[in-house]
Amino acid sequence: MFTLLILAIGFYLYKTGDLQKFFGKMDTQVPENNSARQIIDLRYAEGKITEEEYGKLRNLI
Incomplete structure (x- = not known):
C-alpha cells in the first residue's frame, strides 16, 4: 500500500513537471x-x- 502511494505521488509530480524541475536543479554545477x-x-x-x-x-x- 505504501509503495502504491509513493508511485501515485511520483506520477502526479511527473505530470505537473515538478519532478523534472527537481532533478534539473540537482544536476547544476557551480x-x-x-x-x-x-x-x-x-x-x-x-x-x-x-x-x-x-x-x-x-x-x-
Whole structure:
C-alpha cells in the first residue's frame, strides 16, 4: 500500500513537471574560475571552432 502511494505521488509530480524541475536543479554545477577554458576546449573537441580560433581564444585567456 505504501509503495502504491509513493508511485501515485511520483506520477502526479511527473505530470505537473515538478519532478523534472527537481532533478534539473540537482544536476547544476557551480562554474569554476577556468570555466571559459573548459567551454573553449569543449567547442574545439566538438569541432565547432577551428584550430586557429582555438589558439587565439586560448591566448586571450
